[in-house]
Amino acid sequence: HGVPRVRGGHPEQREPGGGWGEPGGRPGDGYGSVTGPRNGAPASFAPPSPSGPVSPSGPASPFPRQRQAPGEGPRQDYLDAFGADGDVFAVRPRGRTPGAARPADPYASVTDWSAADGGASGGGGIPGGAEADADDEPPTGEPAPVKGARGRTFTGIAAAAVTTVLAVVVAGQVADGSDGSDMRAQSATDQARGAHDPASRDDERPTPSASASAKPLTYEQKMGKTYPLGATLKASGKFDAVPGIAKGTGKGQKYTYRIDVEQGLGLDGGLFAEAVQKTLNDDRSWAHNGARTFERVESGQPDFVITLASPGTTAEWCAKSGLDTTEDNVSCDSAATQRVMINAYRWAQGAAPYGDAIHAYRQMLINHEVGHRIGYNHVTCDKDGELAPVMQQQTKFVDHDGIDCRPNAWAYPNG
Known part of the structure; x- marks a missing residue:
């Protein structure tokens, strides 16, 4: 309708010709040093002047303009614009209705719980769950810190503790001459094996026994050993x-x-x-x-x-x-x-x-x-170099009377 298109940008962006009364702005009626809509926006949406004059296109704005130092949190006029019941800057679970009892979330981080939450109780942290949640109260004074600050503190403490433990473990590995490569290699091997193998052994993969490497002695080996x-x-x-x-x-x-x-x-x-x-x-x-x-x-x-x-x-x-x-x-x-x-x-x-x-x-x-x-008596060999008869007392001797015999275990050594 002939009105210039609204130009985007942050609400607090200072630029010449805006609705903030900066030098070089376009003069207008009823806005002190600056008149007319900012950047061509409709007059009903133009930011008010410090004195709150009547807008050219309607009644005086109910939101007096307040300047605020950087770093002091959200502007009060933005808080007031959303009513007393809503804190748009408070962190709430998606889809939660203000004032409703919050069921325990078993997946929520424990570090987000605080005394105001009442842990995981079903009444929003207040006995019986009848009173309104502290988050549902309208903001007053300085904006409250975002919930979870204490939780983040606990998280930082836990992270510091974990870092300390890891440092001790690494120091122990260095002292032992190990850089942990064995553990990493074992972990990688376990992961690779776990992708294809079941957690426990089965019949297709026999379990090695302690005696698998030690084969039992044969008859000949046992007969060749002495015993105490x-x-x-x-x-x-x-x-x-x-x-x-x-x-x-x-x-x-x-x-x-x-x-x-x-x-x-x-x-x-x-x-x-x-x-x-x-x-x-x-x-x-x-x-x-x-x-x-x-x-x-x-x-x-x-x-x-x-x-x-x-x-x-x-x-x-x-x-x-x-x-x-x-x-x-x-x-x-x-x-x-x-x-x-x-x-x-x-x-x-x-x-x-x-x-x-x-x-x-x-x-x-x-x-x-x-x-x-079976009826045989003792005999001895008669010539040097002969095999001693099996009935010779070979436990006591092989050689006798100047005759050198050879040991013999058989009655018929030649078969």
Whole structure:
């Protein structure tokens, strides 16, 4: 309608020709030194003069113009323009109705709570929730500080505490010679793994065990080891039968036997039983050419009982057949009883003529004592360099009467 378009800008922007009475303004009626609408705005919206004259286009403005120093908060005339019930500069949750009870917001920052809020109570911080909220009162005097100042103080304190803790952690890592790269690498690895793998292990990814890297010893390895046992040990004198049975070759004369191990030896009874069965049924042993077969049982009445016992107990059982095993600490076939006695000290430690060949010595020990049980007596070698007969007392000696023999564990060493 012929009125110049309103020019934008901040309400307090000073510029020539505005409605603030600045020099160079356009003169007008009823506005003191400045008249007319500011920047071409309608007269009804022009800012009033300090004296509040009547506007050319209407009655006197109810909002007297007040100058205010910078930094003193919002102008009072702007506060008054929005009425006594509204504080447009107060921070409120979106969509909140003044005076209404505020439900607790579980997601609100705890640092925004203050004594005026009453924490998370349902009555807006006042018991019963009946009184009006302090935020709903009209502003008086100087504008109140924006809510949350105390909360921001608490936030600053918390941030300072966290910074202090982080500084201590970093200092500890530097003192330890670590820059935290290991932890960062581990964190990155965990994140990458978590994107593809479940939190716990499943059947598709086996859990490593402590014994996975340590493979169990083979029979040969166990038979090549010596084991601790005292030369004068006298154990309990009580025996346990090794459970299980083992069939022989099924050819020739059949012998059944049971394996007993004295309690308290600390030796592997299963290894001893396995060694007896394999040795006796070897073709180099008494089963040569199918002449005999040896079968292990665990109960009933076997033909004999091969017994692993301490030196003291061995001596007791051998004495029942008139044999003295205390000299040279040897074994025996106690012919007056069912027991073929194997001295556990010799089984565990070996004998000097065999040196480190403990496996071969144990085979000789079994073949020698069982040979007595099936009817063979002691013999010796006759020529230098010959293998000693298995019935020679090889625990005591290999060489005799100037004849040098070689150790031998088999009745038929050539097969």
